[in-house]
Amino acid sequence: MTSDRGQVRSLDDPNIWVETPATIFDAVPPYPPRTEREAEFYHLRDGEMLINIGPQHPATHGVLRVVLKVDGERVVDLDPVLGYLHRGVEKICENGDWHHAISNCDPLEYVASMFSEAMPVLSAEKLLDLQVPRRAEYIRVLCWELNRIASHGLFMGWLALDLGGLTPLLYGFIERDTIVEMLAALTGQRLLFNYLRIGGVNRDLNHDFLSRLGDWMSRAAVELEQESRLLNENEIFVRRTTGMGRLDRDTALRLCVTGPNLRATGVPYDVRRAHPYSVYPELDFDIPTREEGDSYARYLLRIDEVRESIRIIDQVLHEMPDGPIMAKIPRLIRIPPGRAFISIESPRGQYSCYAMSDGSDQPFRLRIHDPSYFTLQAVGALMPGNLIADTMAVMASLDPVMGGIDK
Amino acid sequence: MRTLHDDEQFEFELLADLAGVDTGSEMWVVYHLWSPRSPDWLRIIAAGLSRDDPRVPSVTFIWKGAEWAEREAYDMFGIVFEGNRDLRRIYMPPDYTSFPLRKDFLLPDDAARSPGEGVRHVEQAFAPAEQLGARPVLRQGKLGPPAAGAAEQLAPGKEKPA
Numbered sequence: 168m169t170s171d172r173g174q175v176r177s178l179d180d181p182n183i184w185v186e187t188p189a190t191i192f193d194a195v196p197p198y199p200p201r202t203e204r205e206a207e208f209y210h211l212r213d214g215e216m217l218i219n220i221g222p223q224h225p226a227t228h229g230v231l232r233v234v235l236k237v238d239g240e241r242v243v244d245l246d247p248v249l250g251y252l253h254r255g256v257e258k259i260c261e262n263g264d265w266h267h268a269i270s271n272c273d274p275l276e277y278v279a280s281m282f283s284e285a286m287p288v289l290s291a292e293k294l295l296d297l298q299v300p301r302r303a304e305y306i307r308v309l310c311w312e313l314n315r316i317a318s319h320g321l322f323m324g325w326l327a328l329d330l331g332g333l334t335p336l337l338y339g340f341i342e343r344d345t346i347v348e349m350l351a352a353l354t355g356q357r358l359l360f361n362y363l364r365i366g367g368v369n370r371d372l373n374h375d376f377l378s379r380l381g382d383w384m385s386r387a388a389v390e391l392e393q394e395s396r397l398l399n400e401n402e403i404f405v406r407r408t409t410g411m412g413r414l415d416r417d418t419a420l421r422l423c424v425t426g427p428n429l430r431a432t433g434v435p436y437d438v439r440r441a442h443p444y445s446v447y448p449e450l451d452f453d454i455p456t457r458e459e460g461d462s463y464a465r466y467l468l469r470i471d472e473v474r475e476s477i478r479i480i481d482q483v484l485h486e487m488p489d490g491p492i493m494a495k496i497p498r499l500i501r502i503p504p505g506r507a508f509i510s511i512e513s514p515r516g517q518y519s520c521y522a523m524s525d526g527s528d529q530p531f532r533l534r535i536h537d538p539s540y541f542t543l544q545a546v547g548a549l550m551p552g553n554l555i556a557d558t559m560a561v562m563a564s565l566d567p568v569m570g571g572i573d574k
Numbered sequence: 575m576r577t578l579h580d581d582e583q584f585e586f587e588l589l590a591d592l593a594g595v596d597t598g599s600e601m602w603v604v605y606h607l608w609s610p611r612s613p614d615w616l617r618i619i620a621a622g623l624s625r626d627d628p629r630v631p632s633v634t635f636i637w638k639g640a641e642w643a644e645r646e647a648y649d650m651f652g653i654v655f656e657g658n659r660d661l662r663r664i665y666m667p668p669d670y671t672s673f674p675l676r677k678d679f680l681l682p683d684d685a686a687r688s689p690g691e692g693v694r695h696v697e698q699a700f701a702p703a704e705q706l707g708a709r710p711v712l713r714q715g716k717l718g719p720p721a722a723g724a725a726e727q728l729a730p731g732k733e734k735p736a
Contacts (some may be wrong), residue, residue, distance in 0.1 A: 198668060204660035253665040257650075258674055420587045423639030436588070442614070508606055508615060510590065521593045521604060532605075535595035544642045573665065 169497060170430045200214060208246050209461050214238050218555070224252045229569020231543075235555065241560060242550045247543055260533040265291050265500060268530060273359040275537065276342040277570040279318040280359050282513035286535055289444070290522035292499070293507040295365075302490040303367035304446045308354040309483045309510075310350065310362065312476040313380075316387075317346040318514035319469045319476075320394075321389075322566050326466060327398055330407050345383050367493035380417035384484075388478050390491045395470050408462035412549045412561035415460055422548060426516025428565055432460035436510040449486075452479050457537050462564035469566075472514075497553040501528050514540050515566055537571035585609050586616060589637040594647035597634035598677045600629040623653065625676075650675035706727055 195217060202205035211217070219234035230251040236244040255276060260268040260354045268287035275283035283306075286422065292299060324339025347357050353376040354362040362369050414424065416432045429436055437454045439447045456465040457473035502524040510519035516538030521533040542565045548559055586607035595602040601623035607616040620630050626719040633640045644655040645664040652673040655661055672679055704724070725730060 196668070201668070202660050205662060242672045248666070250665040255674060260677075261675075276723075421636075421638045421644075423637055424591050425588070436608070436610075441608075470601055507626060508591070508617065510615075517590065520608070521591060521606070523595065532593075532595050533593070534595070536591045540646075541639050544639060548638070553596075 178461050184468075187517055192496040192503045205246075208236065208244055213238070214244060214511070220558075222248075229412075230573070231569050233558075234282050235558065236295075240344055240554050242553050242555060245550050245558070247547065248521070249573055252569050254541045254574065255376070257533055257535060257572050260287065260530055262529070265502060265526070267361065267529060267534060269365075270359075270361045272535065273361055275535065275571045275574060276513065276518070276539070276568055277358060278321060278568050279314045279514050281314040281362065282511060282518050283535070283571065284359075284363055284536075285311075285511055286360060286509070286518070286520040287522070287530065287533060289509040289511065290507045290520050292501055293509055294502045294505050294522065294524050295368055297494055297495055297496065299367055300491045301332050301446070301488045303492045305483050306361065306368050306372065306492065308445055308447065308450070308481075309480060309487075310353070310360075312479045312483070313346050313350060315497075316473050316476050316515045317343045319473050320346070322514075322563075323382060323394065323398065323466070325566075326408075326462075326560070326563045328392065329559045330404060331400075331403075332352070332404070335394070338397065341420060342390065342394065345379075349351045349376060349379040349383065352379055360504075363531055364493065366496045367491070368511060371492050380480075381509060384477075384480065388474075389469070391473055391477070398447050398466070399470075405463060407557070407560065408564065409467060411557055412551070413459070413461045418548065419460070419545070422545040424516070424545050425541070426429065426513070427468050427472060428465055428516065430454065430456045431464040433458045438510050438517050442510060444509070444511060450482050452482075462561055465564045465566075467485075494516045499528060500528075501526060513538060515542065515568065517569075535571075535574065539567035539569075543572055585611055589633070589640055589643075592633075592640055592643035592647065594651040594653050594675070596651055596676045599625070599652060601625055601645065603630050603653060606631070625730055628653040629656055631655070634658050651672070652676070694727070 194497045196211060200209055209217075215238050218237055219232065220234045220235060222230045224404065228429055232248040232251060234248060235242055235248045236246075255272075256271055259271050263271065265287055272286050273280045273284045291297075320339045320342040322339075323421075323567070324336035325342075327333075327339075329336035336420050350360060351357045353373065354360040356362075395457055414428065415434055416434055419429050419432045420434065435454050435456050438444070439452075440454055455468055456476065457468050504524055505527040506524075507522050507524075508519065510517050512518070518538060519536040521532070521534040521536070522530055527532040543562075546562055546565060546567075548557060549565075553561065586609040588608040590606040590608045590713075591603045591604070592606075595604055600621065603620040603623070605618040609616070609619070615682075623630065630653070632644060632652065633653075634644065634657065641658060641660055642664060643657050645661060647653045648655065648658075648661050648675060649663045649665050656713065666674070
């Protein structure tokens with residue numbers, strides 16, 4: 168399985184046949200092992216072989232490359248190879264000012280970028296000790312929860328797609344598209360919103376957004392029930408997810424897994440309640456948990472979370488205060504020297520940021536902690552023993568996003 | 575760390591974050607821990623690591639999830655975590671020699687401020703001061719970012735064709 172080099176026609180002259188160059192996609196790296204673990208992984212025992220998946224594979228949710236070590240149809244071990252989407256966002260943030268960091272952090276989590284763009288905003292506010300107007304806080308919570316629903320809607324579709332069902336994906340995209348268009352009416356962008364600002368938000372709620380939102384809210388709960396009925400009791404779906412990729416409480420904590428994946432193992436850790444931020448302490452919502460810790464539990468848990476998010480949006484709309492949407496701050500901000508750690512609950516878990524400022528208008532260090540990174544790491548612990556066909560399904564049920572993993 | 579994790583008094587079960595930091599004069603490793611018993615995170619800073627050969631003990635035997643976080647800190651800062659079984663580069667290609675998030679890894683042009691110019695990539699070898707004979711201007715305290723073109727002056731002939 169190492170390389171499959173043959174003859175191909177030359178691009179310059181189709182009559183000439185040339186040797187195909189060695190590619191980086193050979194499963195076995197062309198250098199001696201550098202670590203203990205690498206040596207162990209690339210040493211094949213009897214009957215084992217390596218299979219390379221990716222980096223451009225539609226089932227891997229981004230540009231991820233995984234080297235699988237298989238024995239027959241069973242996965243023995245796997246080694247994710249990252250870096251195909253690495254942009255050096257942290258370095259770019261250090262070289263731009265705090266306002267640039269907002270739009271630079273946007274494409275990290277491109278499925279729910281309202282969360283990743285909050286990182287520089289919230290840490291700058293914490294360093295400035297800035298009081299954000301209440302209306303701005305409510306608008307932020309509204310956007311976060313809408314984005315959470317959009318992200319979970321896509322998750323349901325992708326999970327079914329990776330199990331071989333196309334229909335739920337289309338329904339998932341209908342739901343997601345409604346919300347994304349709604350947010351586009353508010354922010355001007357469909358995916359990378361660049362909407363939050365240090366001290367508030369960019370624009371106030373407008374009529375277009377509110378009418379779309381009201382329209383969607385009137386049928387959201389019913390549509391959610393309809394969509395979940397597509398899968399909840401689908402026999403093939405239930406059989407292929409129940410008991411798959413089971414993660415227990417202690418393993419999940421040791422692997423630093425957070426978010427729905429951790430709550431599906433029975434730990435009620437949600438940053439919105441554990442370390443409240445914004446106006447979440449004033450809102451009434453529950454933290455759903457499940458005990459099983461398998462793919463099916465993770466799926467059901469996310470449906471419960473969507474229900475809670477709809478509840479939150481309902482309350483936010485009823486209690487939305489009047490007032491300014493931006494705090495009074497100068498356009499060019501110098502952030503006082505200091506260190507801040509902030510954390511929010513993204514659809515994939517605890518999204519946190521450790522920011523250091525040296526008193527200039529640029530971040531000195533902006534360390535962004537993406538939950539998907541740790542989720543993907545956990546895949547390595549979950550896979551051994553599964554069938555190859557289930558690899559992507561288990562990965563989909565953990566819901567990592569490569570944009571945040573590769574930074 | 576072991577006590578913090580195991581002792582019933584503390585029970586810091588979750589490693590919330592592990593970050594490498596280059597302050598310009600020394601290296602740090604910053605840990606944030608979460609415990610169900612505590613209302614806030616616990617921040618532990620392993621400060622004062624030398625820039626030439628930063629080494630800290632690994633925490634992977636407590637939190638297995640720290641493995642990739644340590645790989646990232648190694649990749650970006652060159653911090654060596656003793657005891658990590660899989661300390662190889664994670665983002666950058668295996669034959670890469672620099673540590674990009676160090677403060678002496680200069681971008682010749684500031685991408686965010688003049689997007690039209692773009693970034694011309696200059697790869698600097700590890701410990702550039704000795705090799706180049708000149709100490710690069712590090713961003714410390716109130717120092718501004720290095721002026722555009724500073725890296726070319728510091729590293730003649732090191733620039734790759736754009």
